Amino acid sequence: MSLEALLAPRSVAIIGASDNADKIGGRPIRYLQEFGFTGRILPVNPGRETVQGLPAYPSIADLPEVPDAAIIAVAGQTAVEAIEACAAKGVKAAVIMASGFGETGPEGKAEEARLRKLANAAGMRLVGPNSQGLANFGTGAILSFSTMFIEAQPQDGPVACISQSGAMSVVPYGLLRERGIGVRHVHATGNDCDVTVSELAAAVIQDPDVKLLLLYLETLTDPEHLARAAAIGRERGVPIIALKSGRSQDGQRAAASHTGAIATADRVVDAFLEKHGIWRADGVLDLVQAAELYLQGWKPAGRNLAVISNSGATCVLAADAADRAGLPLAQLAEQTEADLRSILPSFASARNPIDITAALLTDSGLFSRVLPVVGADPAVDMFLIGIPVSGRGYDYPRFASDTADFLKQSGKPVVLAAPQPKVRAAFTELGVPAFETEDEAVAALAQFAAHHELLAASRGGALSRPALATAEKAVEETAFLDEHRSLSMLEAEGLTGVERRLCQTADEAVAFLNAADSPLVLKACSAALPHKSEYGLVRLRLSDAAAVETAFSEIKAGVEDLGHAFEGVLAARMTSGERELVVGGRIDPVFGPVVMLGDGGILVEAMPDTALLLPPFDEADVRRALAGLRIAPLFEGVRGKPPLDAAAVARAAQAVGAVLAAGEGRVRSIDVNPLLVSAEGAVALDALVEVAQGE
Structure with a gap:
């Protein structure tokens, strides 16, 4: 069902409308009038004839037209009655700002379910309850009471922020506005009773002017819509960054297997986001730190970094930060270094990191000559320019202009690290991403490069719905198959058993x-x-x-x-091999089949070195997962030993995934431990399959 009535309504009713523009029922009216909404605003307040200069109506039934959207700015039973009246009137969508529903416990959840059923039967969608509201600065549809829009002046732009939390919808907005970045969508869905963050993301990412989507998730109960949003984003070239709170275990019963102990809910979220090319931020800073880089539209060819600075200390510190972040310093060609020596003073360093020294004070054109030389070197993928000290006597506006010209010509990522605000401002005004320190600049480059690698490897794919549907029945009683039956079931799907x-x-x-x-x-x-x-x-x-x-x-x-x-x-x-691995899987109640693989043995839970994959996946996906483990070198060959057979491990993992999918949720978990791997193959020595009781 379209969410157009929420994102671009032609008319909006405010139930609980207030003449006080600082109250919850007054803010949306102020914003609609102030930020360019061209549709009709319909205040509903039985005690007033006008609200903020607009005609007011005593009830929803008295409205002169059926509004596309309604804001429910009243509390308790009055809010429930307002939702019922909106459904009866034929309103297409309602934003429920009232709290006291699902967040209070089972009774509140039951009431939400009743309201959702009633609304959907009438063709109405609900946002909330407990929602701060939605804001689309492209259409002026500001159905929100957020104070942030007073504190940080709105500006339409290419970024969208969608969150379950009201605060976490506007905190990224505020940080981006401080950096001069415009934000079009700022939406808070609250309890996700009907319209979820994921569904809203799938709608918003289709906005042709959105270039970056930021999400804050407290729960992820609607992965299908998020997978769809990610697919649209990959097609349109719109990256998605998600901050998912609650990394602790969710308290669900784990299966009596290694898989159940290791494939925790949060790790499954990681696997889902990775599969769909969504970058998972560790905090609010990670959510916004690389925004300027994403908005440039760059497509980095690799991770090799060139550092150029007028300070030797900055060169060293930037190199250290790059090493910590996994950004190798580019090895410049001999000709590149020779060309640089012909430009730089004899006491400068032509090797990467490139120290152009204090000569920058007397030769303002150094950047204009150095940058094209380094940019022509095919080993260089991205640039960090460090200017720790500038100002009086330095022609930093020219430094900025020369850098901006190079940025446009090269098409390669270029960032500045400079502690002085006026120096950064000179660069940002010309479109060069600027950071206060080299650590921040390197972190942004590292995230940007890694996310593009993730997107390049991502294939997306639909969730396994049959297994998911059965898992949602929350079968509690399970039993194990004996080892022989367990191995035989897996062998039928391609596993090699002892x-x-x-x-x-x-x-x-x-x-x-x-x-x-x-x-x-x-x-x-x-x-x-x-x-x-x-x-x-x-x-x-x-x-x-x-x-x-x-x-x-x-x-x-x-x-x-x-x-x-x-x-x-x-x-x-008795069978011999080089390394014991573990392969397993379980049915996650939200995501369906999940497969785990990694280092095995008796310490698999105490010292886990494992990765998770969501079916379907292929051998290349398994190889990428193995490459991220501590034991990855074993698959390349170590100390003269031949590499372990990654293809055989992939076949074992695919067999586990196939059994889980074919079982349509009846197979609850699988544990293959050990999987004995050598250069010639992989043999399962033991297996444990858990099934729903009675299967």
């Missing part, structure tokens, strides 16, 4: 020993005992018939002593 046989007698185990011509492992095979080793029900390196017979008898007796029915002993060939 050679094994389920034996009911010791003679069968001895026969398998003779056929395998290899030492064996014997384990209890019982769905009731998913963690056999904890009960002493595993025997290793059995190489003769007597040892096999003894181990079989001990395991059978151990199972029966624990009060469980004997279901057999699993005999498996």
Whole structure:
């Protein structure tokens, strides 16, 4: 359903309209009149004939026309009655500013659900409750009571800020306005009872004048719309940066597996955002720090940085900051350095970082000559110019002009680091992104480069709806399949499992020993005992018939002593490899199937080195995930050893994803640990599949 009635309404009713422009019911009327709204404003107040110079109406039913949008600026039961009256009138959308609904507990949530059902049945959409409101400075539709629009003068621009929190919709707005960046959309959805941040994002990102979308999320219950927004953003070239609060675990019951302990809700959010090319900010600064770079429309070819400064100390500090941020200093070509030596004083450094020295004080044209030379070097992807001291005697307006000309000609990212406000202002006025310190400048460049790499690798994709739909039933009772059944289920989807046989007698185990011509492992095979080793029900390196017979008898007796029915002993060939990995997966109640892979062994939970992927994914996605782990060098080869088989790990991960998806939510979690990996392949030595009870 279109959200046009919220973003570009032709008429707006304000229920609870106030003549006081500083009250919640008065602010929107002031803003609509002050910031260019050309539609009709319809105040509703039974106690007044006029409000802020406009005719007022006693009730919604008395309005002379059906408004596109309504602002509910009354509280409690009066707000509920106003929503009901708007639905009866045929209003297309309502912004509910009242609180005291879903945030108060189950009863409030139930009331929200009732109002949503009533409104949607009448064709009306709801924003809120507990919403500060929406503001579109492109259309003048300011359906908001935010004080920030008084404190920071609005200016239409290419940025959109959408948030569940009212404060976090306008804090980024205020920071951007301080830096002279215009903001078009400033929306706060409150409780997300109906219209969510994600749905609003999918609508706003289609605005042809929006070039950057900033989001603040407290919950993420509508990933489908956010995935759609990301797809539109990738198509239009509009980056999305999201600040998601609440990185702690959500308290959901974890499956009795490594996967459940490691694939926490917040890590799944990380995986979802990464899959869709959305940069996850760590704080408000990360949300806005690189805005000027995004708005330039640059497409960085890589991360190699050139640093140019009139201070040796700044050169060193910038190089240190770049190293911390993962931005290598570009290795300049010999010809580039030779050309620089012909330009710079003999005591200057022509190597990167390039110290042009205090000669800048007497030769104001140095930047105009140095920048094109360095810019022509194909090894350089981006530039940081550091001017720690300037002012009287320095022609910094020319420095700015020369830099701006180079920025336009090169098409490569260029930023300035300068502590003096007047120097920064000279650059920003000409469109050069400027920062107070080299640390801030480097951080912005690093985020910008990494985000573009993320976007280049992102393929997006729809969520697995069948699995998600079943997971939403919140099945509580689950059971485990025994190891043999678990491995067999995964083998059907392409996993390579260890050679094994389920034996009911010791003679069968001895026969398998003779056929395998290899030492064996014997384990209890019982769905009731998913963690056999904890009960002493595993025997290793059995190489003769007597040892096999003894181990079989001990395991059978151990199972029966624990009060469980004997279901057999699993005999498996002893297998060697270079590294134990873990691969697993679970059904997330919001995102559907999630696959985990990484370093295995007994310390997998205590010292996790793992990555998460959301199906569908391919081998390239798995290789990128492995490249981000501490054990990544093992897949390149270390100390003369051949590289581990990443393709085999990918097949194992894809098998886990396929079982989760095919199970349509009945398979709740999977744990393959260890997956023994070598240069020649990967073999699953053990597996544990958790299913909904009764499946």
